[in-house]
Structures are given as C-alpha cells and as structure tokens.
Amino acid sequence: MKKIGIIPLRKDSKGIPGKNKKKMVGRPLFSWILTEALFSDLDVVYVFTNDTEIIDFIEREYHWTTKVKAMLRNEENANDTASTESTMLEFSEKINHEYDILCLLQATSPLTLATDINNGLEKISKEKYDASLSVVKTHRFTWNGNGTPQNYDVFNRPRRQDFEGLLIENGAVYCTTKDSFLKSKNRVSGNIGLVEMPEETLMEIDSLSDWQIVENLLMERQKSMKSNQRIQYLVLDVDGVFTDGGIYYNEEGEFAKKFDMRDGMGLEILRQNNVEVVVLTSENSKLVAQRMKKLQIQDAFLGVKDKYAFLKHFLVTKNSSFEAVAYVGDDVNDLANICSSGWSFAPANATPIVKLNADFVLGAASGAGAIREVCETILKYNKRYD
Structure with a gap:
C-alpha cells in the first residue's frame, strides 16, 4: 500500500x-x-x-x-x-x-x-x-x-x-x-x-x-527520552564552540577565525579512544572547511540549518541513536540537539537558554578550552564502559 x-x-x-x-x-x-x-x-x-x-x-x-x-x-x-x-x-x-x-x-x-x-x-x-x-x-x-x-x-x-x-x-x-x-x-x-x-x-x-x-x-x-550509555559520537557546533563566536571581516568578506590548538589535541586523543568526532554547523565557511581538514575530521557538515533532522538522519545511517551522542552547542539553533542528546554541554559563554537546558555548563569558554574540557570529561565517563 x-x-x-x-x-x-x-x-x-x-x-x-x-x-x-x-x-x-x-x-x-x-x-x-x-x-x-x-x-x-x-x-x-x-x-x-x-x-x-x-x-x-x-x-x-x-x-x-x-x-x-x-x-x-x-x-x-x-x-x-x-x-x-x-x-x-x-x-x-x-x-x-x-x-x-x-x-x-x-x-x-x-x-x-x-x-x-x-x-x-x-x-x-x-x-x-x-x-x-x-x-x-x-x-x-x-x-x-x-x-x-x-x-x-x-x-x-x-x-x-x-x-x-x-x-x-x-x-x-x-x-x-x-x-x-x-x-x-x-x-x-x-x-x-x-x-x-x-x-x-x-x-x-x-x-x-x-x-x-x-x-x-x-x-x-x-x-x-535520554538514557545513559557509552558515548560514541562527539558532535560539535563551530562558531561559539570551536571559536569565540567572533568573525574577522575585510572588504572581501570573512578572512579569519581563531581556533584553540589545545582543542585539536583533545579531539585527537578522543578519536584514539574510539569516539568519533562530528562537526555540524549552519555556516558554510571555507575557513572552517580548511580547519576541519587540518584536524582530520571527516564527518564535517557545513551549511546545515536544521541540525536536529540532519543529526537524526546521520545516526540512523550509523545504526545509532541520540543516546550515544555528546553534543556541544552555544545558541538556539543547537537547542533541539542539546535537549535530545545523551549528554549535552554548553560553553561558559553560551546563550542563557542553552545553558539552562544543557546537562553540563563548562568552566571554559568557547575558543578557550571548552572542547578540551569536554574531551577529558567524556574520556573519564567512558571508562566505566571499558
């Protein structure tokens, strides 16, 4: 039918x-x-x-x-x-x-x-x-x-x-x-x-x-609907998570973003411990694409406005679910995933509505060690499942 x-x-x-x-x-x-x-x-x-x-x-x-x-x-x-x-x-x-x-x-x-x-x-x-x-x-x-x-x-x-x-x-x-x-x-x-x-x-x-x-x-x-299990995926926004949310412009448009090198090391260690890293951002930035390539993050999806629907689709293709996800976001377009993921984190300088609904508010601000803090927290948490 x-x-x-x-x-x-x-x-x-x-x-x-x-x-x-x-x-x-x-x-x-x-x-x-x-x-x-x-x-x-x-x-x-x-x-x-x-x-x-x-x-x-x-x-x-x-x-x-x-x-x-x-x-x-x-x-x-x-x-x-x-x-x-x-x-x-x-x-x-x-x-x-x-x-x-x-x-x-x-x-x-x-x-x-x-x-x-x-x-x-x-x-x-x-x-x-x-x-x-x-x-x-x-x-x-x-x-x-x-x-x-x-x-x-x-x-x-x-x-x-x-x-x-x-x-x-x-x-x-x-x-x-x-x-x-x-x-x-x-x-x-x-x-x-x-x-x-x-x-x-x-x-x-x-x-x-x-x-x-x-x-x-x-x-x-x-x-x-959340439940606890081993974290298999760390899903990250970019602006306001990898960066401090600032963008540098000249007459030709966007030309610079600042990333924290310590975050990159944290992600590398996380991948070595069998946690896949996924990037999901509404912006379609060449600078971000270059940085993700440098970090060897293969699952980097740019220009995604409906992050919840896309992430649900991604997890289905991986035969997984939101329970296996740790999500880091800072603004309202991350809110659905913040409320739905097994673990959710908000940088110290995230918007109030996100911090109110996240499972954890980080001590570090975005672009200043927030991702590194998340990586270390996940590594400690996942030990109970090893």
Whole structure:
C-alpha cells in the first residue's frame, strides 16, 4: 500500500504571525512534524504550501532524503475561509490520486511522534478501518451552555480512578483510504479507528502563551527520552564552540577565525579512544572547511540549518541513536540537539537558554578550552564502559 503524508501550511497566520516558520526549540515549527513523518512508515511526505520561503528551505535543507517533497498550493485554498478538506482535495488531484492511504498531519501539533503516525496508518493497513484519527483521553467534566452536565451526575460525582473519561480529537493525525476520501470528500469517514495520544498533545497553539507552554513541553519531552550509555559520537557546533563566536571581516568578506590548538589535541586523543568526532554547523565557511581538514575530521557538515533532522538522519545511517551522542552547542539553533542528546554541554559563554537546558555548563569558554574540557570529561565517563 502506498502511504502518502500531507502537511498543509499557509503563509499567513493571524494569531501568531509567521507561525509555521517561527522557531520552536530553535527549529521552524513545521519541521518538528516533518521530521517525525520522515522517520515514520509513510512512503512520501508532501509539504503543501503557498509560502515559497518554506519550499526553498525544504529543497535546501532536506537534500539528504528523497522522501520529502514541497508543492505549491493554490492561493484560494490558502485563505482564512478555505477548509482543510478543500486543500486535501486539491492536493489529491495534483498527484493524480496516486496513493492508497492519505495521512493528514498538522504542523501545529509538534508533540506528534513517528509512532503516532504509524499507529494511525496501522488502523487501516492492519486493522482494516476506513480511516483513523488521533485522540486524547481527558478526565474533565463537561457542561452544556444551559447549565446541565454532559458526562456525569452532579449528585454522584465519580472519582478520577473510577471515571472512564472522554476521548477528544487533538487534531494531530488523520488517515484515510483513497476510496473513502474521494467518496466522502472528508478527512475521515466510514469505519473510523481511534489512536490515543498523551494528554499534553491536546494543547493547541493559538497564542504566544500557548506557544511558550508547548515549547516547554517539547523540551521536557526530549529530555525525558535520554538514557545513559557509552558515548560514541562527539558532535560539535563551530562558531561559539570551536571559536569565540567572533568573525574577522575585510572588504572581501570573512578572512579569519581563531581556533584553540589545545582543542585539536583533545579531539585527537578522543578519536584514539574510539569516539568519533562530528562537526555540524549552519555556516558554510571555507575557513572552517580548511580547519576541519587540518584536524582530520571527516564527518564535517557545513551549511546545515536544521541540525536536529540532519543529526537524526546521520545516526540512523550509523545504526545509532541520540543516546550515544555528546553534543556541544552555544545558541538556539543547537537547542533541539542539546535537549535530545545523551549528554549535552554548553560553553561558559553560551546563550542563557542553552545553558539552562544543557546537562553540563563548562568552566571554559568557547575558543578557550571548552572542547578540551569536554574531551577529558567524556574520556573519564567512558571508562566505566571499558
């Protein structure tokens, strides 16, 4: 069965301007659901948008996979009054209905995981439902506008442990067969299966206060998934980690960066102790490329904006995981990896948000022995696994 995912994105958002591109934990909001979709059982994932900046970003940042495609949607289906169903129908027509299962994913549900997507797909592919949708179980008591209770007896208030609760749509994942969708022109129809997700995924992002709550939930979730094991990879940012964050310019552009020679020796010793060194930077600098070549770091990836997605892809190719990673970063674009890696370090002069969420704040500043300190810490830590 061909399983296609669609993430519809509009350019404009009135509640939170530019919401889909706004950075959540250092990444564009839409990239959270996109990354999970890429590592799910979906065969292809389409980002369907009228925002050409997003299309350019996807084509530039996700060159490492053929699984994601960006497609331009019609403006009339991207206004405030257009329904999601009309957008899905437009998309289905544009790809000539070439799918067996269509999966609608919402960018405003960044807490969705690949397992949630897979569970929705399996309701159709294995359990033979016509459609599926994600729900959250809540133990709230609900009321009608006329002052009457909907789901309990006020004179016999049940205890939480005795109350089955309610299942509420959280708007995260919808799956449907092609036949059901084209017949009903609705995201779910026929025999519908339910996929339960954690209660916190019910949170919607309609205001800046919602945004802050969901962002904190996302960071805490990533941290809760950490576990301890031997460190196999040291992953490093460059500016603000290898260097002090300063750049020297002349009329021809960038011409100098300062690196600490002691860091280089620390990395050499680390490699001799079977820890691979990986460099991941958003800048595409010839000076950095030269320095990495000098340090004999083969896995040096320059010009990577979505560091979390790329690192996840890299680890999959190595049959490894974030638990085996020690990550060093200094700014918000490192934050997702700081929260997700088995061990995370922030130089003494990193930004406050990174230092707040890192496992360790180093005594040394970037470009002044921070990497050497990390290397020595990892060597001591890994001894317990030798």
